[in-house]
Amino acid sequence: MGLYSYLLISIIIFTIGVYGIITQRSGIKILMCIELLLNSANLNLVAFSSYNGNSTGQVFALFSIAIAAAEAAIGFAILVALFRLRDTINLDNINILRW
Amino acid sequence: MFSDYAALIVLLPVIAFVLTLFLGKKLYSGGALLPIAAIAGSFIISLGIFFEIYPGGMVQQSIPWFGNGISQMNMGILIDPLAIVMLMMVSFVSLLIHIYAVGYMSHDPAKPRYFAETSLFTAAMLSVILSDNILQFFISWEVVGLCSFLLIGFWYHKPSAAAAAKKAFLVTRIGDVLFLAGIVMLYVNLVEIINNPANAFKIEPGNFLLQFKTMFEAIPLIDKTQLTYITLLFFGGAVGKSGQFPLHGWLPDAMEGPTTVSALIHAATMVTAGVYLVARTFPMFFATPATIMTxxxxxxxxxxxxxxxxxxxxxxxxxxxxxxxxxxxxxxxxxxxxxxxxxxxxxxxxxxxxxxxxxxxxxxxxxxxxxxxxxxxxxxxxxxxxxxxxxxxxxxxxxxxxxxxxxxxxxxxxxxxxxxxxxxxxxxxxxxxxxxxxxxxxxxxxxxxxxxxxxxxxxxxxxxxxxxxxxxxxxxxxxxxxxxxxxxxxxxxxxxxxxxxxxxxxxxxxxxxxxxxxxxxxxxxxxxxxxxxxxxxxxxxxxxxxxxxxxxxxxxxxxxxxxxxxxxxxxxxxxxxxxxxNRYYEPKIGADLIGVKLTHDVVAQSGEFVDRKIIDGLVIDSIIGNTIFKIGEIIRKLQTGVVQNYASITILGVALLLVLLKLKLGGV
Structure with missing residues (x-):
């Protein structure tokens, strides 16, 4: 498996993520899709890092994972709070700031 | 030895100002002892410097402040006989008045504010006196005016005191604007003189453009008519500060402040700053041509x-x-x-x-x-x-x-x-x-x-x-x-x-x-x-x-x-x-005629008419305002409030960017 196989997988995961974000209406699903985007990027980082023989990319991937964890925690906390308030996490129904 | 600490003359009261303002409530008599100690320190240093430089010495200290090239400004200290006499007088009188104020203000609940403000005033006044350049002089001069304003309106709950403070501020402002105009004019003239190679006039290293020294050296080169204008503008500032006719009206009204303030600011020190300004720039006044009287x-x-x-x-x-x-x-x-x-x-x-x-x-x-x-x-x-x-x-x-x-x-x-x-x-x-x-x-x-x-x-x-x-x-x-x-x-x-x-x-x-x-x-x-x-x-x-x-x-x-x-x-x-x-009807002329009738009724009202009815009413509301409002009505429909729409547009945008980048860079 060369670099291209990793990049291919990464592209596939990324596309799934984007597709999910655009089509899904559930907040949880969207958050999960965002995780997919981040992880595809992480995969790219690691792949290039290994290909170039330079560990900087892997370090960045670690950072990225840590941030993703924080982001997920905050995101889900928001969704829990939202659910308590509005009894829904369907983003179509959350639009009171619209005109 | 005292000369090395000349800056402390100003800094001690400044420190006392800050400390009294914040800690005064907890200290004896509203923190009166801090300013008293600080001003006593200033007085002792002034006295020490006097004995050091008497009879023919001077203290000159200067550091660059901002600007560069010929128009570099500085902060500095110039203690010549003129300044040391004033320094001793101001710090001594201020010291006595502060001591007196401990008794006089003993029943006042706002003592920390009083002592903080008088301390700041003393600092600024001392800074006026020992400035070695006209810019620092002017800045201190303004701070002095501010303290005067604050202290006249010390009992601000009295409407007459608040009005008197405002009057003092506004009337002295007329003089201050003239003074500033004089400084600007002087600056322009000095720069012109230096830039003219025919004059062979240059500033020695360590000297600065607006220093009194440079000003005096340049006197023979300044155009005589210009010199008259500059000095008269300076004198305008002095007229405002020293309550000379026709800007004298604020000084009697300033008596609304505590009597100690009147004694300190409106009798002994601040109002003499105008005289000091003329005395300080006396060589310039002296060098003006004699056209009216031989x-x-x-x-x-x-x-x-x-x-x-x-x-x-x-x-x-x-x-x-x-x-x-x-x-x-x-x-x-x-x-x-x-x-x-x-x-x-x-x-x-x-x-x-x-x-x-x-x-x-x-x-x-x-x-x-x-x-x-x-x-x-x-x-x-x-x-x-x-x-x-x-x-x-x-x-x-x-x-x-x-x-x-x-x-x-x-x-x-x-x-x-x-x-x-x-x-x-x-x-x-x-x-x-x-x-x-x-x-x-x-x-x-x-x-x-x-x-x-x-x-x-x-x-x-x-x-x-x-x-x-x-x-x-x-x-x-x-x-x-x-x-x-x-x-x-x-x-x-x-x-x-x-x-x-x-x-x-x-x-x-x-x-x-x-x-x-x-x-x-x-x-x-x-x-x-x-x-x-x-x-x-x-x-x-x-x-x-x-x-x-x-x-x-x-x-x-x-x-x-x-x-x-x-x-x-x-x-x-x-x-x-x-x-x-009725004081020659000066309050009537000043406040009612010039203030209300002329400034408010004529100038301000017509200004308001132009602003509200023409600029706001015709131009902004009808043309610009309506157009922008209508455009906004259309554009805000774009904001659907659906996250997916925003995400799609973002992704599309990024994709577009990538395509453009590819086209630009070429290759596969």
């Missing part, structure tokens, strides 16, 4: 006209005021007029010595006028009113206050014995000014005599109003049922110290003149000094004292012996009395 530089002539007129003009109003502090305020305006007169007339007659003559009166005035105000404060503290008609018979109850005030009144009236030269401070300082205006008249002839007329008439009126005040307050029968008592020691001791100075300061006259005369030589400026003492007729030497005694006798006859029934004269029927009591 042998008299134009700017000095105008200084003399304004000063002489103010001296008489303010004294007439002092005659009829019933508020004890207002009498003193008009007296201050009048005496400041004398100082200006001295700079103008004596400047034309004896050159650089004029600065000494004017400053000598400034310092002796600071002593006796601060004393008068503090005595008035002591009386007000005891009686609880400002109105001298309600006082009377206080002599037996307040012996120290009455005696010290009598000394101050004698000093103000210039009582002394000519020929053997024994007398109060005012006798030496004021009589010299009157004599110099006589010499001025002799020198110029014609209408030059008018200055002597101003000076001698004002001296007579001065004597009348100050003894009227004293007799009405301390003699006769009490005119109201008020419990009065002598003030505590913390208030009477400063009175006694100041009284000593009011009595004996005059004897330093010769040394004082000699010391200040060299001031501009030290700065490298040559000003011709006419040494030959003019032989004055005996009557001229006697006349100032005669009018002083005459004024005393008139007041004695009217207000003590009651030989003349004043009720006929003091009535609303008498047009002259009405004119004086």
């Amino acid at each position: 042998g008299v530089p134009d700017s000095l002539l105008i200084v003399a006209i304004f000063g002489g007129f103010t001296a008489l003009f303010a004294a007439t109003m002092g005659l009829v005021m019933n508020d004890i502090k207002r009498v003193l305020a008009y007296s201050t305006v009048s005496q400041l007029g004398y100082m200006m007169l001295a700079l103008g007339t004596a400047g034309a007659v004896v050159g650089a010595q004029a600065v000494g003559i004017s400053l000598f009166h400034l310092v002796s005035h600071a002593f006796f006028k601060a004393l008068l105000f503090l005595c008035a404060g002591s009386v007000i503290h005891a009686v609880g009113t400002n109105d001298i008609r309600e006082m009377g018979g206080l002599f037996n109850k307040m012996k120290i206050t009455a005696t010290t005030m009598l000394i101050a009144a004698l000093a103000l009236a210039g009582i002394g014995i000519p020929f053997i030269n024994i007398g109060t401070a005012g006798f030496f300082s004021k009589d010299m000014i009157i004599e110099k205006s006589f010499e001025f008249g002799e020198k110029t002839g014609g209408w030059g005599w008018i200055f002597y007329g101003f000076a001698i008439l004002a001296a007579l009126l001065t004597s009348i109003y100050i003894f009227r005040l004293w007799f009405m307050a301390f003699t006769g029968k009490p005119r109201s049922e008020r419990h009065s008592h002598e003030s505590p020691n913390v208030m009477t001791v400063p009175l006694m110290i100041l009284a000593l100075f009011a009595l004996f300061f005059g004897f330093s006259q010769t040394g004082f003149y000699g010391y200040l005369e060299k001031n501009f030589e030290l700065m490298g400026v040559e000003i011709a000094v006419h040494e030959e003492a003019a032989q004055l007729p005996v009557i001229i030497i006697l006349l100032p004292v005669i009018v002083g005694v005459l004024g005393f006798l008139i007041s004695y006859a009217i207000y003590y012996k009651r030989m003349i029934d004043m009720s006929k004269i003091i009535s609303s029927e008498n047009p002259l009395y009405k004119l004086l009591l």
Whole structure:
């Protein structure tokens, strides 16, 4: 498996993520899709890092994972709070700031 | 050794200001001890520097501040004889007044604010004095004005105090704008001179553009007409700050502040800053061409006209005021007029010595006028009113206050014995000014005599109003049922110290003149000094004292012996009395006519009409406003509020960017 196989997988995961974000209406699903985007990027980082023989990319991937964890925690906390308030996490129904 | 710490003269009170403001509530008497200690420190350093540099030294320290090239500005210290005399006077008087204020303000709940503000004021005033460049001078000058504003409005819950503070701020602002315009004009001229290779004028390393030194060196190169304009603009600033006609109206109103503030700011120190400015830039005033009157530089002539007129003009109003502090305020305006007169007339007659003559009166005035105000404060503290008609018979109850005030009144009236030269401070300082205006008249002839007329008439009126005040307050029968008592020691001791100075300061006259005369030589400026003492007729030497005694006798006859029934004269029927009591309708002209009618009704209202009806109404509302509103109506539909739409658009945008990037860069 060369670099291209990793990049291919990464592209596939990324596309799934984007597709999910655009089509899904559930907040949880969207958050999960965002995780997919981040992880595809992480995969790219690691792949290039290994290909170039330079560990900087892997370090960045670690950072990225840590941030993703924080982001997920905050995101889900928001969704829990939202659910308590509005009894829904369907983003179509959350639009009171619209005109 | 003290010279190395010159910056502390300003910094100590600044530190005291910050500490008192924040910690004052927890300390003794609202933190009064901090400013007192700081100002005592400033005084000691000033005194130390004086002994170090006397008789012919200077302290110069300077650091670059901002800008570069020729227009680099600096902050610095210049302590020459002129400055050290002022430094000692200001820090000493300020120290005494702070001590006095511990007693005077003892019942006030806002003591920390009071002491913080007076401390900041003292710092700024000292900074005005020791500035070595006109820019720093101006900045400190503004801070001083700010403190004056804050302290006049110290009892801001009183509407009259708030109004007086505003008036003081606005009226002095007129002068400040003129002063700033003068600085700008000077700057432009200096830059032009330096950039002109024909002049071969350059700033030595370590010197800066707006330093007094550079200014004085450049005097011969500045266009003469320009120089007249610059100095007159400077004088405009001095007119505002020193309450000269026509900007005198704020000073009597400023008496709304605490009496200690009036003594410190509006008698002894801040109002003399204008005189100090003219004295500081005296070589420039001196170098202006003489076009109006032969042998008299134009700017000095105008200084003399304004000063002489103010001296008489303010004294007439002092005659009829019933508020004890207002009498003193008009007296201050009048005496400041004398100082200006001295700079103008004596400047034309004896050159650089004029600065000494004017400053000598400034310092002796600071002593006796601060004393008068503090005595008035002591009386007000005891009686609880400002109105001298309600006082009377206080002599037996307040012996120290009455005696010290009598000394101050004698000093103000210039009582002394000519020929053997024994007398109060005012006798030496004021009589010299009157004599110099006589010499001025002799020198110029014609209408030059008018200055002597101003000076001698004002001296007579001065004597009348100050003894009227004293007799009405301390003699006769009490005119109201008020419990009065002598003030505590913390208030009477400063009175006694100041009284000593009011009595004996005059004897330093010769040394004082000699010391200040060299001031501009030290700065490298040559000003011709006419040494030959003019032989004055005996009557001229006697006349100032005669009018002083005459004024005393008139007041004695009217207000003590009651030989003349004043009720006929003091009535609303008498047009002259009405004119004086209404202060020549200056508040009406200033506030109602210029302030309300002209500025508000005409200028501001028409401005509002243009702004509201034309610019806002026609242009903005109908054309620009409506168009933008309609566009907004359309565009806001784009905001669907659905996250997916935003995400899709973002992704599309990124994809588009990638495609464009690919097209631009080429390749696979």
